Amino acid sequence: MSGISKAANADAPFFSQVLRELAPLDKKNAAALLREFLAHAAEKGCGFSSALNDNKPAAGFLSAVLDLSPYLRGTLLQRPQLLDPLFERSLPQRLEALLHEISAGSDAEDLTEADLMTALRQHKLEGHLLIALGDLSGVFSADDATFWLSRLAEESVGAAARFLLRDAHAAGKLKLPDLKHPEVDSGWIILAMGKFGAFELNYSSDIDLIVFIDEHSPAIPDPYDCVETFSRLTRRLVRILQDRTADGYVFRTDLRLRPDPGSTPLAIPVGAALNYYEGRGQNWERAAMIKARPVAGDIAAGKRVIAELAPYVWRKYLDYAAIADVHSIKRQIHAHKGHGEIAVRGHNVKLGRGGIREIEFFVQTQQLIAGGRFPKLRGSRTVDMLAALEDLGWIGEEARDTLTREYWFLRDVEHRIQMIADEQTHMLPEDDEEFLRVAHLMGYRDGESFAADFRAALTTVETHYAALFEQAQELTGEAGNLVFTGDVDDPDTLKTLANFGFERPSDICRVIRTWHFGRYRATQSAESRERLTELTPVLLKAFGATSRADEALMRFDEMIKGLPAGIQLFSLLQSNPRLLDLLVLIMGAAPRLAGIITRKPHIFDGMLDPAIFADVPTRSYLAERLENFLGPSKVYEDILDRLRIFAAEHRFLIGIRLLTGAIDGARAGKAFSDLADLVIDRALQAVIDEFAVRHGSIKGGRIAILGMGKLGSRELTAGSDVDLILLYDHDEDADESDGEKGLAPSQYYMRLTQRLIAALSAPTAEGVLYEVDFRLRPSGNKGPVATHIDAFRKYQRNDAWTWEHMALTRARTVAGDASFFPEIQEDVAGILAMPRDASKIAKDAAEMRALIEAEKPPSDAWDLKLVAGGIIDLEFIAQFAVLTGNVEGPVVALSTAEVLRKLKPEFVDPATADRLVEAANLYTGVTQIIRLCLDGDVKREDFPPGLGDLLCKASDLPDLDRVEAQLQETAMSVRKTFDSLLQKAKK
Structure with missing residues (x-):
């Protein structure tokens, strides 16, 4: 929301800018009106006549405005001096000054209500004129015009509210804490609704308000009187704004959106309002609240109410009432869909077929359905939410772009209709001359061209609007036969399948007959087969649209084969096209995930929770669900099996969120790591408890596990193994554990660690928790798997290699005795802060990188970890910076990107640091998607087609070739920085 069109020079005087050329209806009349205006201006002492005469384009524009808009003509003839500032200042500058005047005016001493009403009307008249000139001239876009109109309304309401609050304080009705800022803690909550709330006001719009009362406000001396007090203030507020006087009016004001307006006061206590919405609120009221915004009075209290x-x-x-409402509206749509050509003259731009309301409803319906799961869809502005819907995949780019374009076109038409006479109308005139007047105000030279463009816009909007409610299961009329009875393929069905995109239609027929004959457990019940039969056409169409349709459908068949029952899934897919799209995406783009579902269909159960996309998988979210899932389990093997099931399901669900764009690669890395922390910690506790049954415990014994590598930096991917170091401590006089079979401390912790490794990585019927790697421990594979904290300190301070200290930059305590954690993290921080020879570190890092390149060259340009300038180079830069003291603040539990973001400017200039951060984010986004979708190393040419789309989305680039080019360009830049930094340090 800019408020200033990109086309406008923010500082240039308005009349020095290139103004859109408008054609008057009558050139002679326009010229005469201009002469009359200049004469009025001279009488009023305005000094711009000569400047305007010298500026032919500006004079021509103004004469056309005078001819085309009776309302603006009346304003200009009445107050020509309003144009004076525009020869020296830009429109935004003058409008900002005007808004300041409105705000400051309400603070004047001895201000009367009559004075305020006069001032607000005069300011509004000037604002209206300036915004109209900006809109008609092209200096403002429609977006800018709606923004400034909304700002004008907001300042007007705010000024009136402050005046009334001070007046109530003076009368003893309120005890305001701060008379300089009377709205603060006043308890008077004024919410803007509709277009006002969304900064989308039209030119002659009324403003929709809802007024609540914070009964607990310190400004309210008697809560029992507050409803009467604030209702009276609200009534006065409406009168100040909308009563017509000799100076006109400010804004027509509508309070009918409040709860149950026929039986409730104008101002409603918050508690009563919340009870109403929770108990009796309707779906249209939910939709209205999407745009609610506190604009005046107690803003802080208003924000709390919104929350x-x-x-x-x-x-x-999604509740059934909302679905019923949607289907009811759908029936209304179908009542007019396709019924003849849309009439242009007399058409209601707002409410008619293909009008503004249809675009708004197109957006709001999907917001209501999905906003609970996708916080990104909770915005109030129509065009912003079209972009968010496209970003989340709910609509395509074409729908976003065309609806955005037509929305602003229709808003322009709406504004031109209203500028003619300042009437709150949305109807295009039927009269020839008046219709032509609107066309000319739109910049057209004739009515026919405008009518054609207008009709095309309505048709486009209507098409998208009606398509929103098409049944997902409906096939186009040209679909053809889909017959799967008997044992012989139907020839027309084979043609239909081929048209859908299947290369082996006979094999597809055989698969579907297997479903229909009930040969799988999931299709044995008659009801299940009935649901699947109804779903089959849309399944075939969806899978046929993928690039490898046969392969994707076969994966789906494997999944069905493993299901214990199908009715729930088939019903869900039938009623939830989005879930079907997701399943098709998995089968077509993510072989790894498809394989998981096929081997363990129960893992798909987590998808049945509609809230999955609303709940970001934070550590607390995962911890709560883990505790609920483990429940009262006490048996060792049962605990481990439950951990395996939980970890597998939530790795899958985190992956699904990543796949759909609900979270990005960095957030996924944190979620995968948080999940690993929690599961490893519970597995460790189970191992400790089980081990103690026979071997007891060590006196004063404490255990902590250091997460290293990507676990330590919270950058795990879907397929990552985990790098761990187990550290322990105990009392000095502890010689042996106190169990039935006592063990010396070193042997005790070594065997306990081996038991932990088995618990985490041993394959079972429920799979493997994590592949674990303990090779980063002191002395590597030669040393014991468990390390005493004193030995760890000594080794790291005296004997560790540079690469081990580089690895330690990502060390983080992830499991074990929490009381042990601060001590270990303090040790790690102290080791990392030891003074070092930067040139030696640089030399060692360069040698290590060269050794890796020689022994493990990258397989291709997509091997982002190993490629020159890839992930290893970025990690080395970050680790080198940490070891040489070139990072601001603590570095524990930071990702590579977060470390790079904190590089000191003397180490690398800010622009280069920004490029490194961008590179890390790009690599993270791409790597997370690839590791989620694919098993092992896969060449670019073998990428599933759907994966390419995901990578483009993660990279915010239009096609895979550009993604590859961006990766190569980024790698070259990173390698250049890597070489430069190390070379500089060696000197």
Whole structure:
């Protein structure tokens, strides 16, 4: 929301800018009106006549405005001096000054209500004129015009509210804490609704308000009187804004959006309002609350109310009433869909077919359905939410772009209609001359061209609007036969399948007959087969649209084969096209995930929770679910099996969030790492408890596990193994554990660690928790798997190699005795802060990188870890910076990108640091997707087609070739920085 068109020079005087050329209806009349205006201006002492006469384009523009808009003509003839500032200042500058005048005026001493009403009307008239000139001239876009109109309304409401609050304080009705800022803690909550709330006001719009009362405000002396007090203030507020006087009006004001307006006061206590919305609120009221915004009065209290209403507006589960409302509206759509050509003259731009309301409803419906799961969809502005819907994959780019374009086109038409006479109308005139007047205000030379463009816009909007409610299961009329009875393939069905995109239609027929004959457990019940039969056409169409349709459908068949039952899944897919799209995406783009579902269909159960995309998988979220899942389990093997099931399911669900764009690669890395922390910690506790049954415990014994590598930096991917170091401590006089079979401390912790490794990595019927690697421990494979903290300190301070200290920059305590953690982290921080020879570190790092390149060259340009300038180079830069003291602040538990973001400017200039951070983010986004979708190393030419789309989305680039080019360009830049930094340090 800029408020200033990109096309405008923010500092140039308005009349010095290139103004859009408008054609008057009558050139002679326009010229006469201009002469009359200049004469009025001279009488009023305005000094711009000569400047305007010398500026032919500006004079021509102004004469056309005078001819085309009776309302603007009346304003200009009445107050020509309003143009004076525009010969020296830009429109945004003058408008900002005007808004300041409105705000400051309400603070004047001895201000009367009559004085305020006069001032607000005069300021509004000037604002209206300036915004109209900006809009018609092209200096403002429609977006800018709606923004400034909304700002004008906001300042007007705010000024009136401050005046009324001070007046109530003077009368003893309120005890305001701060008379200089009367709105603060006043308890008077004024919410802007609709277009006002969304900064989308139209030119002659009324403003929708809802007024609440914070009964607990310190400004309210008697809570029992507050409803009457604030209702009276609200009534006066409306009168100040909308009563017509000799100076006109400010804004027509509508309070009917409040709860149950027929039986509730104008100002409603917050508690009563919340009870109403929770108990009786309707879906249209939920939709209205999407755009709610506190604009005046107690802003802080207003924000709290909006936050409290969030669960009501943004529901985690789509309720049946909302679905019924959607289908009811769908029936209304179908009543007019395709019924002849749309009439242009007399058409309602806002409410008619293909109008503004249809675009708004197109957006708001999907916001209501999905906003609970996707916080990104909780915005109030229509065009912003079109972009968010496309970003999340709910609509395509074409829908976003065309609806955005037509939305602003229709808003322009709406504004031109209203500029003619300042009437709150949305109807295009039927009269020839008046219709032509709108066309000319739009910049057209004739009515026919405008009518054609207008009709095309309506048709485009109507098409998208109606398509929103098309049944996902409906096939186009040209689909053809889909017959799967008997044992012989139907020839027309084979043609239909081929048209859908299947290369082996006969094999597909055989698969579907297997479903229909009930040969799988999931299709044995008649009801299950019935649901699957109804779903089959849309399944075939969806899979046929993928690039490898046969392969994707076969993966789906494997999944069905493993399901214990199918009715729930088939019903869900039938009623939830988004979930079907996701399943098709997995089968077509993510062989690794498809394989997981095929081997363990139960893992898909987590997808049945509609809230999955709303709940970001934070550590607390995962911890709560882990505790619930483990429940009262006490048996060792049962605990481990439950951990395996939980870890597998939540790795999958984190991956699904990543796949759909609900979280990005960096957030996924943190979630995968948090999951590993929690599971490893619970596995360790189970191992300790089980081990103690026979071997007891060591006196004063403490255990902590250091996460290293990507676990330490919280950058795990879906397929990462985990690098661990187990550290322990105990009392000095502890000789042996106190169990039935006592063990010396070193032997005790060594065997316990081996038991932990087995618990984490041993294959079982429920799979493997994690592949673990303990090779980063002191002395590597030669040393014991468990290390005493004193030995760890001594080794790291005296004997560790540079590469081991580089690895230690990512060390983080992840499991074990929490009381042990601070001591270990303090040790790690002390070791990392030891003075070092930067040139030696640089030499060692360069040699290590060269050795890796020689022994493990990259397989291709997509081997982002090993490629020159890839992930290893970035990690080395970050680790080198940490070891040489070139990072601001602590570095524990930071990702590579986060470390790079904190590089000191004397180490690397900020622009280069920014490029390194961008590189890390790009690599993270791409790597997370690839590791999620693929098993092992896969060449570019073998990428599933759907994976390419995901990589483009993660990289924010249009095609895979550009992604590859961006990766190569980034790698070259990183390698150049890597070489430069190390070379510089060696000197």
